[in-house]
Amino acid sequence: MTFYTYNYLHSSQDIWQYARITITCVLVLIFILFLVHYLRHRFDIKYKDLSIIFGTLLLLILGMQYNDFSNIQNSIKQSGQITTVMEKIAKQLKVSKYSISVNSTTPDDDVLVKTPKGIFRVDYNADGSQFVLEQIVLHDSSSIKIEGAK
Template structure:
């Protein structure tokens, strides 16, 4: 069973999104540069071809980004919900958020929390707005791995 720390959940929330934004920005700057060179030197077809290639690549990446946009929003919302759950667990147990780990990156029905005082099952009510912590004992054959932030 893998548990994820609060720092891991915070870090995984936006790292790939920032990488995509950086890639898109770099491609947009390169496209504008080639376009300006082409407009200055209309007789040189090299810049025209490079502008078309980079523009096509930019449109392709924008289409992929748009396609993944709803998935990214959903994942960010779920990660935000789970980090709020970790904060609430830490507050209820009077421990720091860094000492609480959770076994999922999304809010689901089978959530477990690992804390310094033991393992807890997180039992949500029907609408998912509140939860109850129930202390559990894991059997000795359970392999526990804690995934921390890099």
Template sequence: MTFYTYQYLQGSQSKWQYGRIIVLSVLAIIFIGFLIHYLRNRMDMKYKDLTIIVGTLLLLILAVQYDDFSAIQSASQQTGQITQTVKQVAKRLDLRPGVVSINSTTQNANLMVKTPDGYYRVDYNADGTQFVLEKVELAATNHIKVQGVE
């Protein structure tokens, strides 16, 4: 069973988004550079071809980015919800969020929480607005891995 720390959940929210923004920015700068070179030297066809290639690549990546936007937004929202759950669990147990780990990166029905005091099961009500913590004993703790340990 894998548990994820609060720091890991916060850090994983924006890594892909920043990477995509960087790639798009670099491609846009390259496209503008080739376009300027082509406009200055209209007789040199290599800049025209390079401008068309980079422009097509830029449009393709923008289309994929637009297509993935809703998926990224949904995943980011779910990760935000799970970090809020970790904060609430830590508050109820009078702990820092940094010492609490959770076994999922998305909100689901089978959440387990690992704390220095032991393991807890998070049991949500029917509409998912409130939860109860139930202390549990795990039979096999030798297969537990914690992602995001410093």
């Protein structure tokens, strides 16, 4: 069973996804530069060809990014929600938020929280606005792996 620390969840906001968006923006700028250069020098075919190549590459990457962007936003939102829950749990148990970890990156029904005071299950109410902590005992606690631990 894998648990994720507060630092891991807070810092892993899909940096690679933002790098892909940055690369796309750079390709847009290069495409615009080649297009403007072609429009200034209409008789120079190489800028037309470069504009078409970068335009096609840009359309291909934008097509792949279209679906990923909404997934990025959902992932960031859910990761932010679980870190907020972790902060509330740390405050309720009077421990540091950096000393607790959860077994899920999204706030769903089966969230376990590992703290210095034990392992707790998080039970949400019907609308998910409040939760109750229930202390549990795992039969095999040797299989716990913590991601983001120093």
